[in-house]
Amino acid sequence: MALHTLELTLEPATAAGPVKAPTHIGVTGSSDLEVLIQPEDLSGKVSVKLVTPVTGFDALWERVLRKFIDETSLSDTRIEINDNNATPAVVLLRLHQAYTAANAA
Amino acid sequence: MTQHDTRKDWRTRAADTAARKEAAAPLFAKGKEVLAKDTVALLEAVIRAGDVINIEGNNQKQADFLADCLNQVDKSKIHDLHMVQSAVPLKSHLDLFDNGIAKKLDFAFGGPQAARVAEFIDNGKIQLGAIHTYLELFGRYFLDLTPRVSLVCAYKADRKGNLYTGFNTEDTPVIVEATKFKDGIVIAQVNEIVDELPRVDIPGDWVDAVIESPKPFFIEPLFTRDPANITDNQILLAMMCLKGIYGEYGVTSMNHGIGFLTSAIELILPTYGAELGLKGKICTHMIINPHPTMIPAIEEGWVEAIHCFGGELGMEDYVASRPDVFFIGPDGTLRSNRAFAQTAGHYAADMFIGGTLQIDKYGNSSTATAGRVAGFGGAPNMGCDPKGRRHPSGAWLKCGEELPSLDSLTGSVPRGKRLVVQGVETFGEGRKPVFVDELDAWKLAKSANLDIPPVMIYGDDLTHIVTEEGIAYLNRCKDMETRMAAIRAVAGFTEIGLTAKPEETKALREAGIVKTPSDLGIDPSRATRDLLAAKNMRDLVTWSGGLYNPPARFRNW
Amino acid sequence: MTNWQNLQPRSFLEASARDRAIGLVDEGSFTELAGPFDRVTSPHLELLGDAVAFDDGIVTGIGRIGKTPVFVISQEGKFIGGSVGEIGGAKMVNTIKTAIDFHDDLVAKYPDLTDEEKPVVVISFETGGVRLHEANAGLLAHAEVMDQLQKARGKVPVIAVIGSKVGGFGGMGFVAAATDAIIMSEFGRLGLTGPEVIEQEMGKEEFDASDRALVYRTTGGRHKYIMGDANFLVQDTVEAFRKQVAELAPLPVADFEAMRRIGSPEKVENQLRLVALAAEMQPKDAVDVWAKAGNENAAGLLDVPFAEFMSTVKRLSV
Known part of the structure; x- marks a missing residue:
């Protein structure tokens, strides 16, 4: 019953570049999550490392993250997430908040 | 053939x-x-085996x-009762069936006892008549389910039997009228017997006995939502509702459900609603x-009139101090009335x-889950298109005009349509999908x-679905295929949502259907708690100028 | 990074641990130490399969108010109730220790340093105490924090600020009581044994933890202010807390000694007089004690607006 870790490498259809500055957002509260997002040279790809107590949702996570990458065309960016059973709606909201904050910084 | 009926008496x-009263x-x-x-002893004297009995109790006050x-009557004498009542939320309501005193049940809402209702139906302890909506059940009180004896509750009574039900009048008038005018017996439990009542809500000659109960009747503050628990996503949905539905259709009259989404809508009226310039244009009645x-919205002058199904604990003084908005008696206190509020809502x-x-x-929706017979109370009365409606209004006409299939049944005659909106996040607690195949x-x-199957709101009545993905304007869909596509388009990452096709969704967005x-x-x-006009219970008290007195369990100071 | 200006008028109760840390010191002056990018998560939670946080639920760092260096510790109640485990505990301990070392270095190098140039520690409590998942390490961390508080005494003032949802309970209630000055809002709560634990041990008749009005009446900011357990009561904004900290920060350390509730023979005698009063009065409710303090409409004090409360309340003195 150790924590479940999911690591993904995603590639946007069209690469718009990385986020501007390393940013942290959110709290690993109940049904919530925190996100670290930072620019890194990954040959145009986005790497995601997700840590969560919940198993059985890997395919769902991949779809949600894929949507986020499609919407932002993010590339060369590292994303790390600590999750505590957030719904896809919350996941996308926090990812977009992190993206907005990282580019405003 | 004689003119006289053969019936003698x-x-x-x-x-x-x-004879019973004797x-x-x-x-x-x-x-x-x-x-x-x-x-x-009184109940044993006036109730007979097989009687149709009503115990007053809804989701708020209870003749507990x-x-x-x-439950304490001699069941060798009193058994096989047929209970007809709005709700069965108390353990004692179901104990009647467990104890062999009652046999048959016609009701509208199960609440906390929903699992036991299902269990008792399954093991034969309950013979289920039907699950109704409130108005449907009230209607049957005057048709084929008239109570022989009704057990009601009130705040105060005098010794002539006059009742003061006041703030929580709720179902009492409809029950008493149906019972008493068909020669039934009405027994009331009251918190206090006094010489003079603030006002008479039920005339004394409609009531046979009054009992001062050892404890005040149980009452649940069911409609109190602590703003501290509203989430960012609920605020996002609330913003979409205000801009994409309330504002779009200019909806002035409505009912709000019990959930946190509608609380969020209420709390962003004075902020986001004002920013959209909607004050005076929506939510007036x-x-x-x-x-x-x-x-907060009432204090900011958004609302002209509010009629209530029941009261809400702690709101007594606030409501009494806003008689321009609420329905207040000559004594200065609110009178609620579920039958009239449901009629207005319908x-x-x-x-x-x-x-x-x-x-x-x-697009059919339900709160029923396997193993729980909960019923839906009043939601279906309000969450449907009332076919008997004849008065027009801007929102009703616009919603009807957008219906491409209207002319298939009424030809060229115009007709409006009630807006029936369901606001949900695509996944509920524990990542349970809200959108399902069946x-x-x-x-x-x-x-x-x-x-x-117990359906709360049927698909043909549902006009709008709001999720974090967007709004599906189902009233703008010409056929079932389009409706299903619109539903898929806002169903997010659920299995239903994953069947959405990008080009199809794109076309729906261009057509203004999604x-x-x-x-x-x-x-x-922008969807953050900063938009809430009140962020916690104390803020609500401050907005009310100290008139709102929250129940102890909701206080945070 | 959160906009400092926007943060100031916001509700302290609503603010996250990080926003509180940023907002309690001067604009742009906060630097986080051992922050989320250092990724020091709890090894215990990981083994148990429970969700982890990059900062282990505690924000630590240093900022400035005027000329005063301010070491900040801020607990996040949304992460496992703000509970203190091994990592978060170590962050607390080392923040206070760093403040003391910094003080000693400064004083050695600059003997004529003014009071306002010497560092202070501010702890924003939001916790039920020990994290049960890592109880031994958590308990040890509490003891080490206490040790650091004793070492700081007379050198580095430690100011507690309490106005977050969870309050300050359990072992951290003891820690808060051992600080030099306590600032609360009416939404803050301070106690040793948490309400649920009292109910569990003593029964619902003794203490009904679901009666939130009762809980706040006996542990909340207004009560603690009347009793003298809190030195200051402020409005629920980040700015109000910051301004109160800013008033205290430049004071000489001796002034803080006077604000303490415990920690000297005189303070112990005062506490014993309170115990004797309780034995004599046998109060049935906090309101009885408020009346004893000379408040005529004691029950009414619960609901009056903040400004009216502050202008009319009489505090207990024994």
């Missing part, structure tokens, strides 16, 4: 009632007062003492309980907005031997 019910005569202490200790006493989360209001646990791919109601129908937050011009990063 036209007053059998009256005679029977007189048996109870020694129990009366003074006037119509019976002492609490004699309550079981009388329900407990009914409402059929709701006295929601504490409405206080026929007069332009919109119902609420939540649900499941929506199927066709409602759990089907499983329940099988396990509890129901003839039809609108995402960005289509609506809403920036999701």
